[in-house]
Amino acid sequence: MVFVTFFVSCEKIFELKKMKCQTGKNSYSTKSLAETALIDIHIHRNFPPEQGPQDVYQCEFCGEWHFTSKSTSRNVRLQEMIDSGEMRRLQQARRWE
Numbered sequence: 001m002v003f004v005t006f007f008v009s010c011e012k013i014f015e016l017k018k019m020k021c022q023t024g025k026n027s028y029s030t031k032s033l034a035e036t037a038l039i040d041i042h043i044h045r046n047f048p049p050e051q052g053p054q055d056v057y058q059c060e061f062c063g064e065w066h067f068t069s070k071s072t073s074r075n076v077r078l079q080e081m082i083d084s085g086e087m088r089r090l091q092q093a094r095r096w097e
């Protein structure tokens with residue numbers, strides 16, 4: 001009986017790990033990775049600050065990190081890039097590539 005319980009819980013963990021997120025969004029395993037990708041997408045798609053995804057959140061379904069465009073506040077790292085002018089500099093540099 002103990003063995004059976006153990007087997008079932010192992011299988012459940014395996015299912016969770018291979019399960020694709022039902023939101024269908026790109027997922028990132030850490031907040032830091034998601035933030036880096038968030039900044040990257042703003043640079044590469046040349047978004048004005050208020051457009052595109054604004055922040056990252058940990059998903060209740062898959063436990064990984066996704067972008068959100070509905071956030072009322074902007075991600076701190078993204079905001080710092082905009083405030084410092086670094087975002088505009090990188091976006092402009094990208095045009096000449």
Ligand SMILES: [Zn+2]
Nearest residue numbers: 021059061062
């Ligand atoms: Zn998810």
